[in-house]
Amino acid sequence: MGRTTLDTAALAHELRLAVMRFSRRLRNQRVDTSVTLTHLAALSTLKQHGPMSPGELAGHERVQPPSMTRVVVALETAGLVTRTPHPTDGRQVVIELTPAAEEMLTAEAQAREAWLAGRLHELTVEERAVLREAAEIMGKLAGG
Amino acid sequence: MGRTTLDTAALAHELRLAVMRFSRRLRNQRVDTSVTLTHLAALSTLKQHGPMSPGELAGHERVQPPSMTRVVVALETAGLVTRTPHPTDGRQVVIELTPAAEEMLTAEAQAREAWLAGRLHELTVEERAVLREAAEIMGKLAGG
DNA sequence: TATTGTTATACTCTATAACTATA
DNA sequence: TATAGTTATAGAGTATAACAATA
Missing domain, CATH: 1.20.5 (Single alpha-helices involved in coiled-coils or other helix-helix interfaces)
Known part of the structure; x- marks a missing residue:
């Protein structure tokens, strides 16, 4: 095992610890408790990449489809996304930001x-x- | 709002998204399912800083004391830490790595x-x- | 009274497995 | 059959509130 390998292992260790603590800290710093960081991440992806299916969204966020289903249901209930049938493929649905979500993302970007x-x-x-x-x-x- | 402020807000946004996805990815990459990343983080802290109370450990890990209680209970059940009374303060307990934990941390450092x-x-x-x-x-x- | 730790309870996030509808 | 999505269920991780023991 060469020096680079040793360095990489040590870095993996340090990076893992730092990222875990940092992400915990971030998660606990949410002020507007009505929209969680997970929901925000999904909204940000939709903002960045435009309307997409739940499956695509799950892929972007690196979660499994059932997990994204729950997020989408919550966002739809909150009036932040719409679920419309795919124009040609009846199995798919298209998730899209509502004007309310666009407004929220813009207005609360700094505060959040x-x-x-x-x-x-x-x-x-x-x-x-x-x-x-x-x-x-x-x-x-x-x-x- | 100056240029630095704008840059900082944008960086906050990008960094938050990146850290969230990265931490999710890390959490899901555990191979040895018998010890979770949260437990490993606590063990690593004990390895790094030596024996300490649950409260101190919670402080290090940036979690609330009840959360750490659960982690410590699980680790004790797994035979990876011991809980002994504090020598002078009867309210406190001292959490310490067992030889089994030391061995595990050393042996599986790369694999993990x-x-x-x-x-x-x-x-x-x-x-x-x-x-x-x-x-x-x-x-x-x-x-x- | 203040501090340390634990117990009780609940919520968020995520997963796997099984099911439905459509291709 | 294969794919997209959802429902059902479970488990990890964390929090707040209430409690017990000790200082």
Whole structure:
């Protein structure tokens, strides 16, 4: 086992611990309890990629379809997404953001991430640059 | 709102999404289902900082004391930690790793993080360096 | 009275398995 | 048969509130 392998194992260890604590911290910082972070993540994906099926959404969020079904039901109940039949494939449905959701995402963007943004603001420019790159790399790791 | 503030808000958004997906992915990659990642995190903290009370452990892990109680009970049942009375303060108990836990942590260190280490190995040296720095920064953000 | 830890209870998030409807 | 989605069920992880023991 070479030096790179040792380094990688150590990094895996540290990164796992840091990400777990950080994600817990993030999850507990929600202020608007009416919309959870999981719901927000789904809404953000719809905002970013446009209308899609529950299956596609589950793929994007890296959860199983039944998990996404529950999220979509909750969002529909809250009036934040609509479920309409797919135009050509009767098995599929299309999930789309409502104007209310668009408005909410826009209006509360800053407020929702206030804690994290505040903490990030305390960092140096260099540290933020590191996190910006790291976010991209983690996205790649999670997505592949 | 200046440019830095805008950048920070955008970074908060991207970082939150990336960390959530990444942590989900990590949580689902456990192979040895007998010990969950949450339990492992607690064991790693004990390994790193030595014996401590449930309250201290909860503080380290950034969870509430009742949550840690459940983790400790599970770990004690599994024979991975011991709960002994504090020598001078009768209210407190001291949580300590058993030899079995030490052995497990050492022996399975690589195997447990196999997925992540494998993925990290595919990255460039520069990307790993970014994640190494990011882990430290996220630890700081989670801990403060 | 204040602190430490536990118990009781409930909610969120996620999974797997089984089912329905459509292709 | 295969695919998309949902329902049923279960389990992990966490929280708040209430309680017991000790300082």
